[in-house]
Amino acid sequence: xxxxxHKLTFLQSLVWKINKDxxxxxxxxxxxxxxxxxxxxxxxYNLIEGEITYCFSEKPEKAIKIVSFQSVYSLANFRxxxxxxxxxHTETDxxxxxxxxxxxxxxxxxxSMEKLxxxxxxHLSSGELRKFLTIRILLxxxxxxxxxxxxxx
Numbered sequence: 001x002x003x004x005x006h007k008l009t010f011l012q013s014l015v016w017k018i019n020k021d022x023x024x025x026x027x028x029x030x031x032x033x034x035x036x037x038x039x040x041x042x043x044x045y046n047l048i049e050g051e052i053t054y055c056f057s058e059k060p061e062k063a064i065k066i067v068s069f070q071s072v073y074s075l076a077n078f079r080x081x082x083x084x085x086x087x088x089h090t091e092t093d094x095x096x097x098x099x100x101x102x103x104x105x106x107x108x109x110x111x112s113m114e115k116l117x118x119x120x121x122x123h124l125s126s127g128e129l130r131k132f133l134t135i136r137i138l139l140x141x142x143x144x145x146x147x148x149x150x151x152x153x
Contacts, residue, residue, distance in 0.1 A: 014050035065137045068148035
C-alpha cells in the first residue's frame with residue numbers, strides 16, 4: 001500500500017499530465033516541495049486530491065526512478081561513514097567496488113567508466129557519483145527518470 005500524506009496540501013489541487021517525450025523542469029527554493037513532488041510523481045505517496053496522468057500503463061513506482069544523492073544510501077551502508085573516511089583507506093574495506101555494482105562492459109565503455117571500476121563507491125567524486133547513479137538507473141530501463149537536485153554540491 002502506498003502511503004498518503006494527510007497533513008501536507010498543495011495550494012491548488014495537483015493536476016499533471018505527463019506525455020511521451022516531454023522534459024520537465026521544476027524549480028523552487030529549498031524546502032518548497034520539489035522532492036515531495038518527485039516522490040508523488042514516482043508513486044511513493046498517493047495524492048489526496050488531484051490527478052496525475054502518465055503516458056504509460058505501468059505503475060509509477062515501477063516505471064519511474066529518482067536519481068538523487070540519497071540514492072547512494074541504498075547501495076551501501078554510508079550511515080556509519082563520515083565524509084573524510086574516503087581518505088582513510090583501511091576504514092572503507094567493507095564498502096563495495098564499482099565493479100560489484102555495475103555488471104555491463106558496454107556501459108563501462110560507453111560512459112568511460114573503466115577507470116572507476118576498481119574504486120570503492122565512497123572514493124568517487126560528487127560528479128563521478130552522479131554519473132554512476134545515472135548509469136545504474138539507466139540499466140533498469142525506466143520509463144521516466146527524475147533528477148532530484150542534480151546540481152547540489
